[in-house]
Amino acid sequence: MRHEKIKGRLACIKMGRKSDSQPATPLPIGLPVLNTGNPWEIFSNVTLENRQKLEPNDFVLLTSNGIIAQVQSIWKVENDAPVQSVLLLKKCLPGSMIVHYAMREILVTDEVVCKSVKKLSISIQSKNQIEPFWKHYTVVPTVI
Secondary structure (H helix, E strand, O other): OOOEEOOOOOOEEEEEEOOOOOOOOOOOOOOOOOOOOOOEEEEEEEEEOOOOEEOOOOEEEEOOOOEEEEEEEEEEEOOOOHHHOEEEEEEEEEEEEEHHHOEEEEEEEEEEEEEEHHHOOEEEOOOOOOOHHHOOOEEEEOOO
16 A cells, blocks of 8 residues: 655645536535635546645545545536635544554544645545445555
C-alpha cells in the first residue's frame, strides 16, 4: 500500500469530468449553498498541485482534526474556478487491529462532512480494493 503525506495548503489543478451521457446526479444534502446562481456538477477525480490524484472511495486523513474519511464524491460549481471544489466525505472510525498484517480495520460511518480542497491538509491512502458490497470494511495501514 502506498501512502504519502501532503503538507500545507492544497489547490487542485485539474479535474476529470464525468461523461455527459450519465444521468444527472441528485445534489447531496451536505453540499454547501453558494449564491453564485450556477448549478453544482460532479467530477470523477481531482488532481492536486503535487500531482496526486484523488478519486471517490479513496481514504484521506484530515490532519487539521485527525479524522479519517472516505471520499464519496467531488463537486464544483459549474463554470467556476477549480479551487471552489468540495469533497463530500464520510467519516470513518478505527476498528480492530489486525496484528499479523500490522494494519487496522477502518469502518465507514454514515456521517457526511464537506471540505473545500483549497483548505485541506490530507494524507492520501491507496484506493479501496475491496468488493463494493464490503464498502464498510476496509484495511489501511496503522499510521494514524
